Amino acid sequence: MAQSQQELISLPSISSTCADRARYPDRPYNHGETFFFHELLEDLFNPLNENKKKPTGPAAKRGPAKSNKLTPHEARRNIIQKFISRWRKEVGNDIHPALRLIVPEKDGARAMYGLKEKAIGKLLVKLLNISPNSDDGYGLINWKLPGQAAPTKMAGDFAGRCYDVLSKRSMRQGYGDMRVDEVNDLLDRLSHTQEEKHQLPIFQKLYNRMNAKELMWLIRIILRQMKIGASEKTILNLWHPNGEALFEISSDLRKVCWELTDPTVLLDGDQTGVTIMQCFQPQLAQFQMHDFQTMIDKLGVTSDNNEYWIEEKLDGERMQMHMIEDDSVPGGRRFRFWSRKAKDYTYLYGSSFEDDNSALTRHIKDAFDPRVTSIILDGEMITWDPETNKIVAFGTLKSAALSEQRNPFQGTGIRPLFRVFDCLYLNDKNITQYPLWERRNALEGAVKNVHQRLEIHHYQTANSADAIDPALRKVIEEASEGLVLKNPQSIYQLNSRNDNWMKVKPEYMTDFGESLDCVVIGGYYGSGHRGGGLSSFLCGLRVDENHMAPGTNPMKCWSFCKVGGGLRAGDYAEIKHHTSGKWKDWDRTNPPSQAEFVELAGGDRQHEKPDVWIKPCDSVVLEIKAASVGASDQFRTGFTLRFPRFKKYRTDKDWKSALSLSEFVALRSRVEKEAGKNKEFKVDSKRRITKRLKKEILIAGNDNKVKTPYAGPKTKLFDGLSFCVMSEMIHPYKKSKAQIEQAIKENGGAIFQSATAKEGIICIGDKRVVKVASLMKSGLASVVKPIWVFDALKQAEVDGFDRQRLLLPYEPSHMFHMTEELRESVEGNVDDYHDSYARDVTPDELKRILDDMIHPKNYEFSANAFLSQLEERGHGLGELPGSLFSRCVARFVSLKTSNSETDSDFLIAKNRFLFAGGVEATEDNEEIVTHFVVQNESAEMMRVLREELAARRGRLPRIVRLKWIQDSWSEKTLLDEERYAVTI
Template sequence: MPRSRDMQVDDDDDDFTDTRRVTQEKEDEDAKYPNRPRNTKPSLLFSALYKELFNPLLANLKKPTGPKAKIYNQQKKPQEKRREIINRFISKWRKEVGNDIWPAFRLIMPDKDRERSVYGLKEKALGNILIKVLRISKDSDDAYNLMNWKQPRIAGDNKAAGAGDFAARCHDAISKRALRSEPGDMNIDEVNELLDQLAEDSKNQFKVIQEFYNRMNAEELQWLIKIVLKQMKVGATEKTFFDCWHQDADGLFNVASSLKMVCWDLWDPEFRLNPTEKGVKLMFTFQPQLAQFQLRSFEDVVKKMQTTEDDKTFWIEEKLDGERMQLHMDDEGNFKFWSRKAKDYTDHYGSAVDDRNGSLTRYLGNVFKPGVRNIILDGEMVTWDPIEDAMVAFGTLKSAVIAQRTDDPTAHRPFFRVFDILYLNDTSLVNYTLRDRRNALNSAVNPVSRRLEVHTYTEGSTVEDIKSKLRDVVAEASEGLVIKNPRSMYSLGDRNDDWLKVKPDYMKELGENFDLIIIGGYYGGGSRGGRLSSYMCGLQAQDGKYYSFCKVGGGFAAQDYNWIRHKTEGKWNTWNARRPPTEYIELASGQAEKPDEWIKPEDSVVISVKGAQLAPSDQFKVGVTLRFPRFMKIREDRSWDSALNLMEFFRMKREMEELKHEHDMQIERRRATKRVRKELKIAGADEIVEPIEVRNENLFDDMNFWIMTESSKPRKSKAEIEGMVKASGGNIFQSDGGAADVKCIADKSVVKVLTLKKKGVKIIRPQWIFDCQELGFKLPLEADRHMLYVPPGEEDSFEETVDRYGDSYYRDITVDDLGKILRDTVKLEDEEYISNEAISRLKDELSQLDPPIGWMFQHVVAYLDTPENAEKNHIRASADDIRKSFSQSRPQLDGSGLTLMMCRNILKFGNARITDDFEDEEITHIIVDYEDLSRIRAIRRLLSARDTIPRVTLSDWVEESWRDETLLGAENFPVEL
């Protein structure tokens, strides 16, 4: 379509704006780095990177065998040779290019470059682009190998070669079709310019990759792909590169996290930073201290912590399940937030207390005490549920940020738990002890409830202190513990023994061994590429099928893998999501765990697996899975049909819960006994745990109670409930004594409760006691809310307490009640209906949150480019377009109609509107599933006359959005012409 004069003017304006922006950025850089170095010559060729740096470093890792081994052992140590290789490259750069090594370092360490935007490309997306660039069929062996890069190749002499290494798979496909056999002429500056385009313009990613393909050979492209994926592994760490560049480089990067600053501030090897410049800098992200991995035993942990004879205490903190975050505030009240990976999250959490778009800072108006001018805090950002008053699992922070913008007080919220302070009033605190830093933190911060609080700790000095605390966090399904030395300084960017992780799976008494059968396998990456490195285990159900239960990949030794591979050789089958082996294996529905390979149970082996605890999960068919699963040993003595089955598992689960409950009760009784003596003089009751507010002291006069368990919601111990009853005039018994007038109270089905159920005794939940206290009178019992067990035949006795929907006649409805009523009301009466206006209003409200999967495509009006629709709408290609398509595209793939039919069903389920009328002006997306460029060109011509042009996108957009349960950007699935 010829461009109109107005379009040309708009383009000129855009070019002028871009030029002005680039000019402004350069001026800002010059002001920020007045002494930055300038290169006087063109940069080195890109091929010099792998010829003179990457390949020699990788060769240095390989230790020769045979006759060469003796010579090798007499040479320099590998670390010395490594530094020689890097120093030689740096010297060449200084001599032939100049002192600005920033262009090379951002390619050598792409994961440390914070200046370039993210590419939005992973292996699958890159594979799709390469298939188009190489013009190969999606049905070809090379296309299969690219898209299934973790699995063994389906063709070739060495099928396992390159498995788990995507870049190697790309090299295999490209080398057969490379336009160059020798290295290309692209230099490092040109590569950086194209990579900037790749990151900034997602619509032109195909063209950028095409340009790289035209000007590079296969080996250059292989290294380029590693740079894009930020998976270098060149045989040297960034610390080694920094040390070779400048002796202060690693220290500066730890406090500033800026690769550009390291290159531009430290270009002169003779220049040295003064001590004040090595501390953390306000409004510059730093590399935080990390906790060291688990030691062999708790005794080792205690030994590491007790570094002095005078003070042997250590601090025990709960390990939080969130995202490591640092908060900076300057003298003007401006905030900045950065993650551990130096990603800027200020737009999420707020730039100032008056930032109405910020989900956190607008609640922090009084968080800092008078006199605090500037500050840097280190902590964990978690998600908090105000209804449950509890933390939510990791992975919900993004939705919590969005929810807070609606000002809904019941919505999930970001909650910053601070555990360290590194900067206060122009002073770096990294060289102060942890104990001193905590004192400074407490003197500087006013906690804001459930918004910003100081993370608590417990002092300990023995192994039992750690075990006791670990039992508590495991009971609450927490991540584990971090043990800290209060006498230690803050080590920027370091992981040392001053902070130690302790995870539950190392506590023998908390775990349980399960003998499980392997039903599936997952291919590994890297050194585990090309072979199954983790396994799905299952439990046999009563219908004879095996239900998925857990995935285990840790704890295997090489001999374990070899034994399993030997026993199962030739018996594995590729998992086909469209034709799953449901006669043998059942997986959970939806986006559940799916193995790469599966095996018939009778062909498999039994392994012993240990877990820290059982946890609910929608990823496995059983509905429960092992938390922190770990392989223990192979059970050669057990046949496939003797592995743990579903009934045995649930019996073991009940026994474990009863044992744990009895153990907890013993601990609670001991604690209550210790507290009794203190409360006896104050409250006059021998088992009151703490003073209790009682509205009616005669509420339970002459009534008898047997409290058998604690309550789970609200959480109150058995002793607390007994104290509440006694304070209201009730009598406490420790059995029913065979009397009908003793009210048996329990919230869990422990052994004593099960015995009473067999006798036909009513079991009342503690909630009834709490409700009576709240209202000030004895409330009639409600079946769902107040009864744990109703004997057969007595169900009708509760009909007069609630209406047909479950709404109580005697008390006000709560939020939880309303939620249950809405869930249980499965159909409307004939005369009732939901208006279109109500549905529209509800959709608008949900659109502000992460919508349910059933409304994912609610704003989409889709036209599917099927041959039937094309014929109906008279969309035909011109002869010229057909000729072009023969030279530019592959033929249509078989089964594309089925794919579009599946897309139609997904879109309908996701509440999209499907139209077969191409003239419909409300169309937002045109979905295609092939590369018949002739008809697509015809569609583009017809669309050019419209005021609003729909997006033409591949069917992959629908399928991948459905798989990820979120609406992905359609611009990432373009149809290239």
């Protein structure tokens, strides 16, 4: 391990040509024809899809089919294993043709098609010879939009819309006769053409030989959006025990299939390391939520080994460069470049010193020591501006590289710059097991800086946590992304995110970010479970007098940011309720009526153009949290928010009181001045909690004062509404008719004794008394249970009284009787398990809901490993919560009860918290707890909680109900804790 830099450089090399010949000496060849394409559907896709819908908790155990004892997890493995066994028997040991179609997003050997949903929609319109303005044609091209041609259930599901259209015009009713090999050949041809005139004949052949179901799955393969309920890890490990391990270090599906043919022959250690000219999954920096001293402790800095390194975190694209001697290429050196997600960028940055299409390699002929015969470098590809000597925003990297390809020696334009921070392979030797300081010595001996083309990334040594603050302050002043702390004694761990590398970014720190009130001016339709509705919103700033040109509409707004994170279903429902019927389709021709109210960046290019827009006077105001503000040419204001997240809906504000351009400029100036002051940076791991005092009230009929939960002030929640209470309340507790009427009147409602006394009256009843039965028989009105009144009052207090005028929508459990006209609307206010989108359910309701929910079962699951995989895959999060709670350290405060089901509910929520990246408090991390999560709000629970808090020192964490975890999990976004705060 202590081998010197000179020895590393002088290690002998082998001929790359010989290596290529020997790469797959035992490549398998199949003895039979590949399966028909429809057999993938029948034997794999459809069974896995159906299995995905099965419950995994107690509901599964209570299923009627006693003969089927397999859990969904076991059934999934059984389906895949059966398919693999049949393939080995009937086809052979080369499963690569099938896997290219089963997990197409992992097939690095096939180029991207350059086809998105809209482009495929246009191809199908031409193929089917239908008008783009017809219902079906319009639905294909505008697949996210709901409408008559595409019902809401199909909106956002492009493949589903294609099936709907193709099934009416299919060339075949039964399955087609195309085999897997034939499909792969056509897809290879499709990936090598970017012109419609060549793409259309390929689609024509597929259309002629497949039915609508096959074409639907083929479109999912082209879009690389399979979602069949099984990951590549499961499939590869069932093919071979080393399948996933080899894929992690190679990112090569073909390598896995061709080298791992016999499941009884396992790889040794030397075969699972980095290999020249073979992409691998890089090591990543760990997220942190601790104070600086805790970070240093976790890095392993001790009195005996007290040095660590600080590097600037670069805003670019993680890149690995492979170089090997090869006399067959001009210049004698052959290159390959791969991104973190295993995308091959050799076409862009160059394959040799003499590559005419190179944006980089032609400029770095002097970068390597003559003794270097092969090398793998790990670094960041950034965009550099020679005129300002600064890094340019990451989004410009590809355009800068393409410009450099066309004008390689212009000298002054922005260009790609490769900043190298690690060397992993040198002269045919894998050096990942060497400590970082030795790898750095090898790097500095093997590579020389080429100004503004390829440079070794600078680092500074430090011995204490005190060095982080000034370094972070410096990068913030330079608008950089943050810092990376590294342990110089650490080895390089492939596909790992561990404590040897830690990143510190401004958005993790306190004193950054403001809550801003912005006007919604546009909307974007979603896909998946948000299909058919607006999933994110374009927000703008008011153009005030200081920025208004003569003759400008005083209601005009400039585009400022997009927000979609943090919104729960109830928030979407509220926004929809207040803006329904006021949205207009965005017209790219930009007629005057549209331009008068909304102005985008980019002129005619219309950056970030929404699907629909709305006049500010008809719109709503959202309060948005942000980590920081950065320059952006994608928004008309010239800047935008980094990591914007919805906080709350401002019912107390209209567009006139929302943030203006001048107000924002002043606010930004103030924040920048404060950021420049000598304030200590602290990681945002502890948040202030606001306590609310309880009141003691006197219960009628008692001589003594009885402490009860604070009932809250009287509100105007029911102001303007008329009620007719026709019976007492029976469920879930008893209330007299007089008590119900008193609750309504105290909160602004008007009481009438006749259901027909006024138009629009709300009829309340919980028993089939004469009045209720008569109303139900007439079919003229619905009857609402009294519990809705008290649920509405309770939720108004939970949500904050600035939102009190937003009435709780009716749910099926609130209705004693429903008219058919109201039924669809009411049923849409709960999910499939009858869990409310807009209110907090009671423990009894929660118990009933969880009885039918999917419960986590596999407790051997490694949350950390899974989160690392999610980070590697970026957009592969899909419907999963991912790392929702990755910055949270929670103490769970509970009482053992006699009700095992209640304890089970608590355990489920806790396991979901841990699964989604949360950390449970222990003695080691007690000082950095961010949340107290309580099981219920009983008197005994409050006593235990007060004892816990009394023993703590320093600032208090957030105290939230268990519902915060459950709702964040359900909504797949981290919700604002203020809605779930517990008062003690």
